[in-house]
Structures are given as structure tokens and as C-alpha cells.
Amino acid sequence: MDAQYQGDELANVSLNPTMKSSSKSLAPTVSDQALNTLNELREENLLCDAQISVGEQAFNVHRAIMCSCSSYFRAQFTGFNAASHGAGAAGNKENQIIHIPGISAAIMNCVIQYAYLRKTNICDDNVHELLICADYVGMVGLVKQCKDFLSRTLTPENCVSTMGFARFRFLEDLYEKARNYTLRYFTEVAARNTDILDMNIKDFSDIISDDELNTREEDYVWKLCVKWIDRDPKNRKQHVAHLMTGVRLGLMTPKCFMEEVKEHPYVIQCEAAKPLIVDTFKFMYDLDFLNPQADELTTPPLAMPRLPHEVIFAIGGWSGGTSKGCIETYDTRADRWVNINAEDPAGPRAYHGTAVLGFKIFSIGGYDGVEYFNTCRVFDAVKKKWSEIAPMHCRRCYVSVTELNGMIYAIGGYDGHNRLNTVERYNPRTNQWSIMPPMNMQRSDASACTLHGRIYATGGFNGQECLDSAEFYDTMTNVWTRIPNMNHRRSGVSCVAFRDQLYVIGGFNGTARLSTGEKFDPETQTWQFIREMNHSRSNFGLEIIDDMIFAIGGFNGVSTISHTECYVAETDEWMEATDMNIVRSALSANNVAGLPNKRDYIHKERDRLMEERRQRLMATAMAREDGSGNLSLSVIDTNDAAIDDYDSPNDDDEIMEEEHQQLQHHQLQMLPQPALPLALPLPAIGGGVPGLAVQAQAVALPQPVQINRLGEDRGGVEHNRRFRVQLRNQRYGSHHEIRRRA
Numbered sequence: 001m002d003a004q005y006q007g008d009e010l011a012n013v014s015l016n017p018t019m020k021s022s023s024k025s026l027a028p029t030v031s032d033q034a035l036n037t038l039n040e041l042r043e044e045n046l047l048c049d050a051q052i053s054v055g056e057q058a059f060n061v062h063r064a065i066m067c068s069c070s071s072y073f074r075a076q077f078t079g080f081n082a083a084s085h086g087a088g089a090a091g092n093k094e095n096q097i098i099h100i101p102g103i104s105a106a107i108m109n110c111v112i113q114y115a116y117l118r119k120t121n122i123c124d125d126n127v128h129e130l131l132i133c134a135d136y137v138g139m140v141g142l143v144k145q146c147k148d149f150l151s152r153t154l155t156p157e158n159c160v161s162t163m164g165f166a167r168f169r170f171l172e173d174l175y176e177k178a179r180n181y182t183l184r185y186f187t188e189v190a191a192r193n194t195d196i197l198d199m200n201i202k203d204f205s206d207i208i209s210d211d212e213l214n215t216r217e218e219d220y221v222w223k224l225c226v227k228w229i230d231r232d233p234k235n236r237k238q239h240v241a242h243l244m245t246g247v248r249l250g251l252m253t254p255k256c257f258m259e260e261v262k263e264h265p266y267v268i269q270c271e272a273a274k275p276l277i278v279d280t281f282k283f284m285y286d287l288d289f290l291n292p293q294a295d296e297l298t299t300p301p302l303a304m305p306r307l308p309h310e311v312i313f314a315i316g317g318w319s320g321g322t323s324k325g326c327i328e329t330y331d332t333r334a335d336r337w338v339n340i341n342a343e344d345p346a347g348p349r350a351y352h353g354t355a356v357l358g359f360k361i362f363s364i365g366g367y368d369g370v371e372y373f374n375t376c377r378v379f380d381a382v383k384k385k386w387s388e389i390a391p392m393h394c395r396r397c398y399v400s401v402t403e404l405n406g407m408i409y410a411i412g413g414y415d416g417h418n419r420l421n422t423v424e425r426y427n428p429r430t431n432q433w434s435i436m437p438p439m440n441m442q443r444s445d446a447s448a449c450t451l452h453g454r455i456y457a458t459g460g461f462n463g464q465e466c467l468d469s470a471e472f473y474d475t476m477t478n479v480w481t482r483i484p485n486m487n488h489r490r491s492g493v494s495c496v497a498f499r500d501q502l503y504v505i506g507g508f509n510g511t512a513r514l515s516t517g518e519k520f521d522p523e524t525q526t527w528q529f530i531r532e533m534n535h536s537r538s539n540f541g542l543e544i545i546d547d548m549i550f551a552i553g554g555f556n557g558v559s560t561i562s563h564t565e566c567y568v569a570e571t572d573e574w575m576e577a578t579d580m581n582i583v584r585s586a587l588s589a590n591n592v593a594g595l596p597n598k599r600d601y602i603h604k605e606r607d608r609l610m611e612e613r614r615q616r617l618m619a620t621a622m623a624r625e626d627g628s629g630n631l632s633l634s635v636i637d638t639n640d641a642a643i644d645d646y647d648s649p650n651d652d653d654e655i656m657e658e659e660h661q662q663l664q665h666h667q668l669q670m671l672p673q674p675a676l677p678l679a680l681p682l683p684a685i686g687g688g689v690p691g692l693a694v695q696a697q698a699v700a701l702p703q704p705v706q707i708n709r710l711g712e713d714r715g716g717v718e719h720n721r722r723f724r725v726q727l728r729n730q731r732y733g734s735h736h737e738i739r740r741r742a
Helices: 009-015 032-043 063-069 071-078 080-084 087-091 105-117 127-137 140-152 159-168 172-184 186-192 201-209 218-231 233-246 254-261 271-284 606-625 633-642 657-670 704-731
Strands: 050-054 057-061 097-099 310-319 322-331 336-340 353-357 360-364 376-380 385-389 400-404 407-414 419-427 432-436 447-451 454-458 470-474 479-483 494-498 501-505 517-521 526-530 541-545 548-555 560-568 573-577 588-593 680-682 694-696
Touching: 032 105, 050 063, 050 105, 057 063, 057 105, 063 071, 063 105, 071 097, 071 127, 105 127, 105 140, 127 140, 140 172, 159 172, 172 186, 172 201, 186 218, 201 218, 201 233, 218 233, 218 254, 233 271, 254 271, 310 360, 310 541, 310 548, 353 407, 353 588, 360 407, 360 588, 400 454, 407 454, 447 501, 454 494, 454 501, 494 541, 494 548, 501 548, 541 588
Parallel strands: 050 097, 353 400, 400 447, 447 494
Antiparallel strands: 050 057, 310 322, 310 588, 322 336, 353 360, 360 376, 376 385, 400 407, 407 419, 419 432, 447 454, 454 470, 470 479, 494 501, 501 517, 517 526, 541 548, 548 560, 560 573, 680 694
């Protein structure tokens, strides 16, 4: 065996033999050559002093080698057998042969191979039997390798069976990994796994009622419950009421609840299920929701949103004429933006780019209103700490950033003097930036993403015009290649890879901010329009979560906005989500999945979601009834701060002088006028399900006497009833129904 001393320890030992052994630093390594030599000796039966017999086959081994990694063999070769035969027992033939029943020769060969080489062939066909054997003979290292293999190879088809195996073998860590996988990929598991239908009632109920269950639609949970009962209806239909308590019935689509739950034979035949149906009806159709004298509402269990497995981080940006360092996270289950107190102590930045590696968000380049950055920062979302990494070779504002194969690419941008076509790549293992082949075009204020192992750069500004061109970088050829031009010129654009296609959305065409979007199919090399957004925007965040594309913030040509909306590919439509707490453009948005501390980044008061929704609905109701148009000073101040937050580091990058004059004209038009009530966006209404963003003419909460006017003024009974029915229809449903188009 080869061993290495670290530093000068070997010299110190030779000079001072009395040195304490604890001062030595022995590296726990054995060379491959030594291990292979020992294995060759075994295979040639040289110096072997024992045999392991399984079935009709025997393996010659060295006792010392087998004892070194197995508590079982150490006990066999040196324990009670040796003691019972006295001091000379080491050479006794009875102590040299070990019989192990119930293990195949192939598995024992793998075990012995691991003992000599510390590695062996683990595959789907042998991993379970090999783990059992390794556990039996006390080879802790081999057990760990088998568990690691099972953890790496979890799929929607095998995760439930792995859970059962791990529980039976008392492998708690493997059980937790398999269970967490089942919860995280529940939709795929429900569609493709058959083992889950064979679970007992307790285990199955624990899965569907878990807050960690990751599903965009509660309809899927109910449908799986029906499939589970259908497996053995005679014995399982008695559990339907118990299962219904685990399903968030209040978050189901009304259509599914009415047709597939309320009218289902299993539910109709179960007396215990009737109170649950009644409670869900009361929740969905409570017309006293706007009663100002009512006690504070709490979100009932049947509508409590589950916990998200992914969180969107919106970092930095430009607002109120200055750069921002603020961080907000989006809780997709509660449809809430959460302010995070973790600003970068190095200062704010806008027009930067970000990429995610693991649980770390890398912030690249940007601009703070004075300086163009080549510096780069990294935010550790687990530790909530910022740190510095190596700077880029070039200053890059308006930079496009993406990740590929564990590397971060900084593409194009503006250095304060020139628009760039240069590209740099960051290696986090060496903390170094390397110069890569340049693009065919100068691209500032463009956008980049990774699709099918290629990096696509789209749109941008070259100093003279907004671009409709796009190109990709292939790591195999190390070359940038043009693709067909987009249908629209787009600077300040955002793009993402989604469902094997490249989606390019929004931006500035040289004249106006765009609400249009288009997608590129690499197979057909064609661009196709998608449905327009509800809001025109440039320099905004774009990210994928819950299999939907979210557009976040930006600049609409008049003011900086906080509007958030999401694109549903199945229906080709954009739906409203809750606005950010802070209006801003030039921000970055990144999806971080699997955070161990995700509860730090989600909406905390989930039990008050219904009360928050009610307060906002009452404000909306008051605004609709009160036509006076009076705005509080705070509302006017908020609106003034939101007007014309756009401040490009270089005017000709996105706004020509003529447009700047138009912008000033818009500012004058947007100032509050006594005779013209000003409509402002109210924060989206939550409450157990994602809410519908509502436009209101005032945000101050109404006093009870004002709310009472809904039922008293203007013959209000019938009008109030119709209004409540309208609100009721907006209050509940799935993500698809609640986030409807404005």
C-alpha cells in the first residue's frame, strides 16, 4: 500500500521518533497499482489463507484483506472461532473456510471484488441483492455505494418501490430521499407509477396530504385517489372520506369538483364525505365574504396551499431613477412575492445578468448609475451570504448570461464606450474567466439561454439599430452560427428554453415596447408567434416555474412596472399573477429548485391568505362604488415614483432623443388631475390559491361605513348580489382559471 505524508511531516518523524502519532497527517489513499496487485494475487490463489463458500462455488481470499473492510469476516476469522481453538487456531483449516448460505456466486464475487478494489460493478439488476449481502457482512462502504446508486437512479417508475425496499431494510436516509423524490415529482409519479396504487391506506394518505406534495393542480391528487380505490373498491371505498381530507378540495377547479368529486359514486355512497362537500361549497360560494363585521378569516385546511419546490429570485434592477439591490422571491403556491432581507453589501446593480449553479446565484456585470461593472458576485441561497468571485476581462452592462455544463457564459453587452460581441466563460472550479469565440454581431441588451446543448443569443442593440437577428454557439465546433431572423426587432428582450423550443418575448423595436412573443423550433428552423402579453415590457425578468413562463416587471415605455404574468402553453394564453412589491426594470429572475431552507423564501402567513384576499376585495368593491376619484397623497406619491423609472446608461442604447421628449410629455399627462380619477394596479388577491390581479381606483382600505353603502346606496341589494357573484367566480379555481387573461 502507498501512503503519503503531508508537508514536512515525514522529515519531522525521521528527526524526532518520539513525536506523537496524532501529529502525523496520513492521507487515506491507496494506489490503484497496490489494489490491483492484491487482487491479482487472489485471482491466482497466491498467499491466500482462507475460503468463502457460497452454494457450490468457493472463493480463495486473504483473511487480512477481508477483515479490513468487513466486521462479519473479522469476527469469523479472529473472533469466537479463533478463541475456541486456542492460539494456534489461526492455522486451523476449520477457521479458514466460511460458509454463507442464500447468496449467489455473482453477488459474492462483487463483494470480494469491492474488498480488494474498493469498487465493483453495481447495476439495476444486482443492486438490491448486493446491498442486502453487503449489509449482512458489515461492509459499510459498499452499502453506501449501493444506496448512492439507488438515489442517483430514482425515476417516477421506481421511486415508490425504492421507498418500500428502504423501509424494509431500515435504510432511513434512502427512504427519505425516495419519499422526497415521490413528493417532488408527484405529477409524473401519479401518471406512470403503478406501485403507488398498492400502498396501504396510511402510507398513501400520508403522501397525498403532505404539504410538500408538488402539484400545480389538486385535480391530479383526487384522480390518483380514485385510481387507488379502483384497485380494490370493495375494501378501499370506505376510505374515501379520509382521503378527501388530504386533498385540498378548495383549490380544485370548480368543474372537476362538481363533476368528479361531488357526483362521484364513492362520495355519494359515503355519509362521512357529505360534511366535506358542504364545507367546500361554503368555502366556494360564501356570499358573506365581503361582510366588514365578520371576524378575521383564516385559510381553512381544504384551501391551504402546499409548499413550492421551486422559488423564483428577482434580484436588483432599476427603479425611481436609481439602481436597486433588493431581493424578492415568488411563492408560486400562495401566489405571493416575499421581500428578502439579503441585499448585496457591495451595493446595488441593474442591467446585470445572473445564472444559477446549485443553490448559488451568480450576478455578472451590470451598472449602478455611475459605474459599468466587470465585477461578479455570488449569492448563496442556503447561507444567505454574498461573496466576490473573479472579475471578467471586460466591463459588461446589458450583458446576456447563461449556464451550460456547469460553466457560466457572459455574452456581449456594453462597456461604457462600445457594444460588444465578445464572450467570456467562467469556470467555478478554478474561479477563472476565459475568452471564448466572439459572436457574429455586436449585441448589447440582448438575451441568451441554453437549449439542447447550444447557447442561443437573441436580439439586442448594436449602437445603431435594434436587432432581429439571432445566433447559437456550439461547444463541439466552437463556432457561432446565425439562425433565421426573428419576426420583430427586439432590444431589452428576454428569452428562455421551454419545451424543446426557444421562446423570445417582449423588448423594444426602436419605436415602442412590445407585448409580442415568438418561439423558434430548431427542427424546422422557423419562428412562430405566440399570444401577446397583457403588458408591453422591455428589460424584464423571464423564468420558468410550474411548467409556465413568468414575465416579471420591466419598463412599458411610460413607467417602470411590477406586473407579473404567466404563459400557459396548453392554452396559448397569458394570465395575471400577483405584482411584485417593488416596481423595477433591468432586474434578473432565476429559478432555484430543491432549497433545503425554502421556508425562508416563501409566504409565511399562509393562514391569513383568505383575510388578505378579503381586504383587497373590499377595497376593490369600494372603488367600484365610489366614483369620486379622490386619491390619497400616498397613492399619488407611489404613482409619481413609478413614472419614468427608465434610465438607460446610454440614451441611444434604447431611447432616441425624440422618444425621450415623448416620455416627458407622458409624464405630464400622468400627473394626477382633479377631474380624472387615476387607475392604479392593486396587489393581486391571494388566499389559498393564486389570485387574480385587480385594477382599482384606490388602495386605501375602506371604513365599514363605506362598505355598508354597497348594500344601501343606489338600491344596492341587487347590484351588490351580482357583484358578489362576479367576485365569487373570480375567487377560486386552478392556476389556469385564476390566472386568467386580464
